[in-house]
Amino acid sequence: MEILGSTFLTTWTLTVIDFLLLILGLVAVWFYGYAIHAAIAWLKRPTPVEPNFHPPITILKPICGVDSDAYENLASFCQQDYPTYQIIFAVLESTDPGIEVVQKIIHYFPQVDIQLVVSDRTIGTNRKVSNLANAVTKARYDTLLIADSDIRVGTDYLQRVVQPLRDARVGVVTCLYRSLASGWVARLEAVGVATEFHAGVLVSTKLEGIKFALGSTILIRRTVLEKIGGFEAIADYLADDFQLGNLPTQAGYKVVLSDYVVEHVLASTTLVDSLRRQIRWARGTRVCRPWGYLGLIFTHGTVTSLLLLIATGESALGWLFLGITWMARLVMGWVVGVRSLDDPVAKKFLWLIPLWDLIGFAIWCYSFMGNRIEWRGKGWRLTKDGKLVAISHESARRFATSMIANHPNSKI
Known part of the structure; x- marks a missing residue:
């Protein structure tokens, strides 16, 4: 009873900062709990497969350079248990090393309808979207599938992802992904994606329905693409995958x-x-x-509980709240990353979650300090609506140098 009273007394003597940290932490614990609920609900609603529903599909594959395991990734799309589909690979430059991999794919899969489009035509600042615009001109079918070149799939992929299109109200289908990573940096990043990013996607889906798409898979009807203005409508945006999901929802379609x-x-x-x-x-x-x-400030429970512990002078309340918060975070990471996604990296390196959360919070804070990014060796500025504006080479070099120099781990 005396310990209980002491705990309540400590609670009542919290400063304003302590109280705000406590509120942020409590909301984070709620978020973790809701993410667990959303993940379980997602697992329980698999889409029944109707074997007789198999509209012909054109797969659009933008290529820029050679990804890790490029041949295995691209070949997986050529091994589908699906009656009719076409694959169009597109590159902007005739010297792109990815062409050699595509030619190898064409040679080893003569039974698959595969085309390679090499065109330097650009329609905007996002070169990937220009690639897609060039590829779609050769598309034979009205169901289009876009997937990044670093994605690998099983033989039942097309038959499974096409099923939601049985509903005429559905305009776009997208997929979560599990990571195959090598190296400690990539594994740390993969843990964050599996246990934090995908948790946010599942919560968003459960709360309001998904209103965006992920580059891992975007299955879209050609009529929907045309209604939103085609690839030209998103040619200057960085987050082309977001736009290919968001614009159709604005047009009245479901994702x-x-x-x-x-x-x-x-x-x-x-x-x-x-x-x-x-x-x-x-x-x-x-x-x-x-x-x-x-609003992501309300999801950083690992950091806010740690700050509360420090702010309260390592009080009993601080330790208790840190233990509860970190346990809830780890459980959420396990349910989302391991149980739902079956992510091999999350299975082995779940204990890295606190480290990732600290890094993720630092990135979240830093992201508000400007609108410049570096992408494929070039410097860009983001407008308020997400469009890409090129900056000069010298400005990009100075920006990249200052970003590295100002980072606390820049000596690593």
């Missing part, structure tokens, strides 16, 4: 999160390259969903 989980091959990378990629994604998300991105 469905498939029960199929694809594999994402995440190559070994350096800490600096990983940070650049994370900052690019963070700033891209911030301009696409500014209020939702700002």
Whole structure:
């Protein structure tokens, strides 16, 4: 009873800062609990497969360079148990090393309808979208599927992801992904994606329905693409995958999160390259969903509980709340990353979650300090609505140098 009274007394003597940290932490614990609920609900609603529903599909594959395990990734799309489909690979430059991999694919899969489009025509600042615009001119079918070149799938992929299109109201289908990563930096990043990013996707889906798409898979009707203005409508945006989901919802169509989980091959990378990629994604998300991105402050329970512990002088309340918060975070990570996604990296490295959360919070804070990003060796500025504006080479070099120099781990 005396200990209980002491705890309540400590609670009542909290400062304003302590109280705010406590509120942030409590909301984070609620978020973790709701993410667990959303993940379980997603697992329980698999889409029945109707074997007689198999509209012909054109797969659009934009290629830029050679990804890790490029042949295996691309070949997986050529091994589908699906009656009629076409694959169009597109590159912008005739010297692109990815062409050699595509030619190898064409040679080893003569039974598959495969085309290679090499065209330097650009329709905007996003070169990937220009690739897609060039590819779609050769599309034979009215159901289009876009998947990044670092994605790998099973033989039942097409038959599974197409099922939601039985509903005429559905305009877009997208997928979550599990990571195949090598190297400690890539594994740390994969843990964050599996246990934090996908948790946010599942919560958003459960609360309001998904209103965006993920580059891992975007299955879209040609009529829907034409209604939103075609690829020309998104040619200048960084987050083209977000736009291909968001614009159809504005046009009255539904976006469905498939029960199929694809594999994402995440190559070994350096800490600096990983940070650049994370900052690019963070700033891209911030301009696409500014209020939702700002609201992520309520999901950083690992950090806020740690700050509360420090602010209360390592009090009993601080330790108790930190233990509850971190346990809830780890359970959420296990349910989402291990139980739902069956992510191999999350299974082995779940204990890295607190470290990732600290890094993720730092990236979240840093993402508000400007609108510049680096993408494929070039410097860009993001407008308020998410469009890409090129900056000069010298400005990009100075920006990249200052970003690395100012980062606390820049000496690593």
